[in-house]
Amino acid sequence: FSLVDPDNRRPVNYAAREKILANVAERQPTSDAATAKYIRELLANAEDGRLKTHTIHSALQTRSKYPELFDSRHYTPLVSVGSAAEHVLAFARPSEWRVMIVVAARFTASPPASPENAPVGPAVWGETRLLLPPGLQADQLRCVLGGHTVETNAREPGSGLQLSRVFERLPIALLIGDCR
Numbered sequence: 001f002s003l004v005d006p007d008n009r010r011p012v013n014y015a016a017r018e019k020i021l022a023n024v025a026e027r028q029p030t031s032d033a034a035t036a037k038y039i040r041e042l043l044a045n046a047e048d049g050r051l052k053t054h055t056i057h058s059a060l061q062t063r064s065k066y067p068e069l070f071d072s073r074h075y076t077p078l079v080s081v082g083s084a085a086e087h088v089l090a091f092a093r094p095s096e097w098r099v100m101i102v103v104a105a106r107f108t109a110s111p112p113a114s115p116e117n118a119p120v121g122p123a124v125w126g127e128t129r130l131l132l133p134p135g136l137q138a139d140q141l142r143c144v145l146g147g148h149t150v151e152t153n154a155r156e157p158g159s160g161l162q163l164s165r166v167f168e169r170l171p172i173a174l175l176i177g178d179c180r
Contacts, residue, residue, distance in 0.1 A: 017053075020049050024053045036147070036148075054145070062176065066098060074093060078091055078101070078132070081128070081131060082125075082126060082163070083126055084128040088105055088106065089104050089106055090102065090103040090130050092136050097179055098178055100176055101175040102175075103163070103166050103173040104172045104173075118171055119171045121167070141177035142176050144174045145174050146169035147169070151165070
């Protein structure tokens with residue numbers, strides 16, 4: 001609970017950061033069940049820095065694997081609809097064959113989250129969804145942060161992405177999928 005403006009900066013403990021990065025890099029789970037357990041552990045210990053490091057590490061790995069999605073200057077804001085629509089920000093960055101969708105929960109200190117729980121799952125997000133415009137349709141998207149797959153229901157007009165699935169494990173998602 002410290003501010004980050006120039007008056008409140010502290011020296012970085014590089015040894016501690018390197019240890020956290022090594023822990024995150026070596027503990028990349030290989031199964032869906034192991035990933036779900038690992039993400040729950042990171043959320044339960046969010047103050048230790050591993051969740052933030054996991055997010056940065058996963059995003060940089062994705063950038064290395066799909067540079068065209070990060071080099072693109074094309075940016076498409078996405079619209080959310082439903083009871084928790086004001087609690088989400090999202091945009092897409094397409095390439096010729098793939099799409100990257102970035103989704104983040106906002107206003108997490110107020111509803112839909114409860115103070116004791118992270119804003120994840122169906123109880124929080126209900127029927128709220130992201131609408132995907134034509135050209136950004138993909139049947140499945142893989143969340144590189146949470147390790148789960150999200151079905152898009154792309155064949156049903158106006159159905160979009162269910163945020164209860166997008167935010168199944170974390171209140172932030174970096175989704176990658178092949179465009180049709």
